[in-house]
Every structure is written in structure tokens, then in C-alpha cells.
Amino acid sequence: xxxxxxxxxxxxxxxxxxxxxxxxxxxxxxxxxxxxxxxxxxxxxxxxxxxxxxxxxxxxxxxxxxxxxxxxxxxxxxxxxxxxxxxxxxxxxxxxxxxxxxxxxxxxxxxxxxxxxxxxxxxxxxxxxxxxxxxxxxxxxxxxxxxxxxxxxxxxxxxxxxxxxxxxxxxxxxx
Numbered sequence: 001x002x003x004x005x006x007x008x009x010x011x012x013x014x015x016x017x018x019x020x021x022x023x024x025x026x027x028x029x030x031x032x033x034x035x036x037x038x039x040x041x042x043x044x045x046x047x048x049x050x051x052x053x054x055x056x057x058x059x060x061x062x063x064x065x066x067x068x069x070x071x072x073x074x075x076x077x078x079x080x081x082x083x084x085x086x087x088x089x090x091x092x093x094x095x096x097x098x099x100x101x102x103x104x105x106x107x108x109x110x111x112x113x114x115x116x117x118x119x120x121x122x123x124x125x126x127x128x129x130x131x132x133x134x135x136x137x138x139x140x141x142x143x144x145x146x147x148x149x150x151x152x153x154x155x156x157x158x159x160x161x162x163x164x165x166x167x168x169x170x171x172x173x174x175x
Contacts (some may be wrong), residue, residue: 004059005029010164012168013063013067013077013080013165013168014064014067014068014168015165016067016080016161016162016164016165016168017060017063017064017066017076017080018056018060018064018065019161020056020060020063020064020080020083020158020161020162021057021060021061021063021064021155022160023055023154023157023158024053024056024057024060025068025159026116027053027151027154027158028050028053028054028057031046031151032149040042040139040142040147041132041133041139042073042132042133043111043132043133043134043135044108044110044111044132044135045096045097045100045107045108045135046135046147046148046149048093049090049093049094049148049151051069051090051098051138052086052089052090052093052155053086053090055086056083056086056087056090056158058083059079059083060078060083060134062096063076063079063080063083066079077166078084080162080163080165080166081162081163081166082150083158083162084159084162084166085092085153087158087159088155088159090151090159091150091152091153091155091156091159092150093145094148094151094152094155095152097135097148097151098145098148098149098152100135100136101135101146101148101149103136103138107136108135109137111132111134111135111136127144
């Protein structure tokens with residue numbers, strides 16, 4: 001049953017906030033692990049796709065504390081809606097990036113890869129410069145989806161959890 005914004009919050013909002021905190025941290029943490037341990041360099045769009053998580057994760061922590069501390073319903077539900085909005089932006093970015101990878105539309109002109117960084121004219125530094133990957137080439141695919149495609153799935157699930165948590169009636173007890 002759908003609650004109004006002023007309905008009391010409870011266990012469902014606290015649990016939803018905890019799921020959102022773990023989900024956002026796990027998703028961006030996985031991306032960082034693939035980058036720093038797996039050696040998959042992110043393209044420009046990949047880096048932009050992380051921003052909704054960098055916004056939603058701290059919001060989820062604040063929401064968890066607020067929900068567990070029985071903050072006002074409009075505060076907790078409003079924070080959950082903000083997380084949902086961040087994840088919907090993330091979904092849009094991931095869909096856009098996936099479309100670029102599938103060549104459904106053109107990506108940003110500065111994300112073609114292949115260029116070298118300008119490091120002040122030092123030839124040795126320029127030779128050793130890391131070239132960012134192109135946005136229109138998926139670094140890897142798992143079950144047919146690239147990292148951007150899986151990000152779209154994660155963003156959609158997290159947005160749904162946030163919206164459900166904001167809309168559902170809260171139970172008053174934790175027992």
C-alpha cells in the first residue's frame with residue numbers, strides 16, 4: 001500500500017536505506033576494483049557515470065541514520081526520492097553510454113581514445129602517457145552487457161528500491 005509523504009517511517013525505510021547504501025557502495029566499489037586491480041581503464045563516460053553513486057552513497061548513509069533515528073517522515077522520504085533521482089540520472093547516463101558502445105548514436109567528440117595527453121612538451125612523458133580508452137568500445141562484456149550496460153541494470157534496481165522505500169508505509173516496530 002502506498003503511503004503519503006507524511007506517513008510515519010519505520011523498518012522498511014531503514015532497510016531500504018541500508019540496501020541503498022550497500023548497493024551504491026558495492027557498485028562503485030566494483031568499478032574501482034575493475035579499474036585498479038583488473039586494469040580496466042575507464043573512459044570519459046565511465047567516469048561521469050560514477051557521479052550519481054558518489055552523490056547517492058553519502059545520501060544513503062544520511063538516510064539510514066535519519067530513518068533509524070526516526071527523523072520526520074518528509075525528511076526520510078525526501079532523501080529517498082533524492083537517491084532515486086540520482087540513480088535515474090545514472091540510468092540515463094548508462095543508457096547513453098551503452099548506446100554509444102553499440103553505435104546507436106555518436107558519443108562525445110572528446111572521447112575517441114587514441115589521443116595522447118599533453119604533458120608540457122616533455123617527449124619521454126608524452127611517450128609514456130596513458131591513453132584513455134574510447135567511449136564507443138566496450139572494455140569487456142559479460143552475459144552480453146558491457147560495464148555501462150550492467151551499470152544501467154544496477155541504477156534501475158537502486159532507483160526502484162529508493163522509490164519503493166519512499167512510497168511504502170513504514171512499519172512501526174523492528175521486532
